[in-house]
Amino acid sequence: MRAARLNLVSEEKRLLRHMRSKGPMPRTELALSLQVSNSSLTKLSHNLISLGLVEELAAAEPPVRGRPTVPLAVSPAGGFAAGATVHKGVLEIALVDFAGGVISLTSEQVGAPDPIEFANILEQRISELSLKHKLLGMRFLGIGVGVPGPAVSRKGDQWHTVKDLPGWRDVPLRRILDEALGTSVLLENDAKAAALAEYYSGGTIGKAATVVVILLGYGIGAGVIEDGHLIKGEFGSAGDVGRLYPSDLPRPTTMDLLSVLQQAGCPVLSVAQFEELTAGYEDVIEQWLDRAAVQLESLVNSAIAWFDPDEIVFSSPLPESITSRLAARLNALSLRWPHYRQHGEVRVSTLGGSAIAIGAALLPIHAATALLA
Known part of the structure; x- marks a missing residue:
C-alpha cells in the first residue's frame, strides 16, 4: 500500500496541533488563541476541511441571536x-x-x-x-x-x-x-x-509540555517529548538509558521480573498469563518492586534534572497493578523535584502493552x- 503525502504548511500544522491539544473550538476562539485574523483562520480551516483533515461539529447550544458557532475538530476520517x-x-x-x-x-x-x-x-x-x-x-x-x-x-x-x-x-x-x-x-x-503514543493517545497532549516516558519492556529505554517534538539526539539514540545498567546484572525490566519469578519456581513465561500464574508469588514480586524502585530512583532524578518534565510516565506490558505499585514506591522516595515549582509525578500509562x-x-x-x- 502506497502512502498518501500530506503537504501541509506550518500554519496548517499549527492549527491541527492546537485542535488536538485543546479539543473542538469555534473559528473565532481558534483565531484568538492562535493570534491570527478571522479571515486567515477561515482560509486555513477551509483548506483543511477540503482535505478532510478537519470537520465541523454540531453546535453544542444554539445562540440566542446571530449565527450558531460551529466547533472545528480534527477529523478521524482524515x-x-x-x-x-x-x-x-x-x-x-x-x-x-x-x-x-x-x-x-x-x-x-x-x-x-x-x-x-x-x-x-x-x-x-x-x-x-x-x-x-x-x-x-x-x-x-x-x-x-x-x-x-x-x-x-x-x-x-x-x-x-x-x-x-x-x-x-x-x-x-x-x-x-x-x-x-x-x-x-x-x-x-x-x-x-x-x-508518541502517550503524547497523542495517553492524555498527555494539552496537559504537559515536557514528558519523559520510560519503557520497561524487553529492556529499558526512554522517550522525551518537548513541546510536541520527539528528542532524537545526535545519532538518534537519545533515551537509550539501558546502557546505565550493566547487561550482566539484573535490570528493572519486564523480562527481569519474569526471570526472577521463574527462578522462584513460577511457571510464568509471558505477561499474557501473568496474573493467572503468579498467585502465591506475591512476596517475590514485592521484593522485585523494592529492588526495581531503588534502581530507577537515580534514573528518574536524572530525568528531572535534565528535562524538568511535568510528569514521568511508566509504559510497560506488565499489569497495571504491578506498575502502579512501582510508581507509588518511586513517588515515596527522594525524588528531586525543584523546590520552587509544583512537584510532578511518576504515573503509569493507561495504554499498557499496546503503546x-x-x-x-x-x-x-x-x-x-x-x-x-
Whole structure:
C-alpha cells in the first residue's frame, strides 16, 4: 500500500496541533488563541476541511441571536495509519485514525521473522484489517515500526536490535522494509514510539509540555517529548538509558521480573498469563518492586534534572497493578523535584502493552503534521 503525502504548511500544522491539544473550538476562539485574523483562520480551516483533515461539529447550544458557532475538530476520517512491532516472538499491529483514535489492535505469535518475512506478514494483515474495518478507499497515511533497540545513525537506516531478532541487526533495515512493503516506512525505537503514543493517545497532549516516558519492556529505554517534538539526539539514540545498567546484572525490566519469578519456581513465561500464574508469588514480586524502585530512583532524578518534565510516565506490558505499585514506591522516595515549582509525578500509562504499536502507527501522522523544531 502506497502512502498518501500530506503537504501541509506550518500554519496548517499549527492549527491541527492546537485542535488536538485543546479539543473542538469555534473559528473565532481558534483565531484568538492562535493570534491570527478571522479571515486567515477561515482560509486555513477551509483548506483543511477540503482535505478532510478537519470537520465541523454540531453546535453544542444554539445562540440566542446571530449565527450558531460551529466547533472545528480534527477529523478521524482524515485517514489512517498502521504501526507494528515484533519482540519475543509476538507481532503487534495497530491501526489509528487521523485524530489518533485506535481502530484496531491485534497480536499474534510469529517466532523470529527476518525483515522480509515480517514485511510480508504485515502487508497481509494490513490488507485484512483494512477490509474488516471498511477502510478501503480511505486515505492511507503510512506505516511505522517500533524497533527494539537503538538506531545506529540519526537517519534511522540501521538499528542495533535485540538479539531475539538477529536478521534485523546492523542491516539497512529501512531500505529492506521500504522495498518489501512498496512504500516509505518510518522506523523508531520502541521507547520513543511509546512516548508518541502517550503524547497523542495517553492524555498527555494539552496537559504537559515536557514528558519523559520510560519503557520497561524487553529492556529499558526512554522517550522525551518537548513541546510536541520527539528528542532524537545526535545519532538518534537519545533515551537509550539501558546502557546505565550493566547487561550482566539484573535490570528493572519486564523480562527481569519474569526471570526472577521463574527462578522462584513460577511457571510464568509471558505477561499474557501473568496474573493467572503468579498467585502465591506475591512476596517475590514485592521484593522485585523494592529492588526495581531503588534502581530507577537515580534514573528518574536524572530525568528531572535534565528535562524538568511535568510528569514521568511508566509504559510497560506488565499489569497495571504491578506498575502502579512501582510508581507509588518511586513517588515515596527522594525524588528531586525543584523546590520552587509544583512537584510532578511518576504515573503509569493507561495504554499498557499496546503503546509501542500505537506509537508506531502514529509515526506517519506525527511526521506529516508536527511543527519543525
